[in-house]
Amino acid sequence: MFKSVEFKEETTLHIFTECIYAKAVWSLSGLPLITHGFNSFAQWLDFQFKNLEKGSCCLLLMLCWKLWTARNDKVWNGSLPSPSTLVEGSRRYLANWTNIVREDTATSIAKNSSVHKWDKPSSGFYKLNTDVAVSTLNRSMGFGWVLRNDTGQFVAAECIPGKGVFTPKEAEAMAIREALSWIKREGITHLQIESDALEIIQSLKQNDEDSSCDLILLDIKDLLRSIHHVAISYVSRTANVVAHSLAREACSMSVRQEWISVPPSFIVNELYSDLN
Incomplete structure (x- = not known):
């Protein structure tokens, strides 16, 4: 050292x-x-x-x-x-x-376009998008994730408020871990995961060690191993707007909120935009 x-x-x-x-x-x-x-x-x-x-x-x-x-x-x-x-x-x-x-x-x-948009997962798969937002003013964070099926239909979402401010890499890793914990509890398989946290995706794929969040990464790897047919990949911010909106909203919440089957009103337009 x-x-x-x-x-x-x-x-x-x-x-x-x-x-x-x-x-x-x-x-x-x-x-x-x-x-x-x-x-x-x-x-x-x-x-x-x-x-x-x-x-x-x-x-x-x-x-x-x-x-x-x-x-x-x-x-x-x-x-x-x-x-x-x-x-x-x-x-x-x-x-x-x-x-x-x-x-x-x-x-x-x-694609003759400079803007990346969200794509439906492969047939028979779900797609999970995660993101984090940080409020330095209030020293708080918000984690958000959204789950959709292979037709693009909304399945579930969650806003999770957090106290304190961690490094961006730690926060992004925590967002993925929170989402995967819910996935594991629900017994969901055949999953495609997307995040705009480039460094986290690289660390997970290359088995990089990072002292700042290695325990969180180990948790994520254990959760990934517990899910049958799972893949995780990087996606640009423009293809991750719904998860970002959920994370941003979570910053202003005092308790976590979960939605099943029916999405919250503040992401309806973005869900619709992703399909068109």
Whole structure:
């Protein structure tokens, strides 16, 4: 485990370029960076953008994001990945994200549309969509999920309010776990699951370890193993609007609410739109 013992002024320039941990990350990244002689992080970033090729700029941004995530994980959970783990994970995530963007683009061109819409599941299957919304003002979260059959007919949905604010990855994982717990209790099989949480889907498919939410991911994997004929995949936000509306509504609720057969009025228009 990499440990830092520095106690310097907490500036963005220090966080991203001057601390021991950041220096180790940039050294392992292989990027030809100039890291000294800058008065601000914005100046440092602007200089790198002007001197790096497009692919290197993408990796630079990914590493900055992962550095910030790792720092938050250290503050809130006391864990910090090694610099080499962070760099390798960033490269893998960037490659996967690039592939998904390419696939989404190809699909959009094939359909002559830049907007992805919800699709009915395969014959004999149900489709479960999940999402999470966060209210930083009220320090609360909302989980939402919706279940539809192979004709697109509404089957069930739930709004689940939550206290506190977790990392986006933890919150998205919790939303999937809550939905699958209901699915298991109801004994539903032949299930296609969709979420717009790219990083969670990647972690589940690649068996990635993530100290910030590895226990939640293990719960999800156990639930998936208990369901016959199940698949989980990433979907764009535009194909996940009903689940997002449920999650957003859950943020303003004090108790969870469940609907069976008859949907709540605030998602009726979106359910109809998904079918047309």
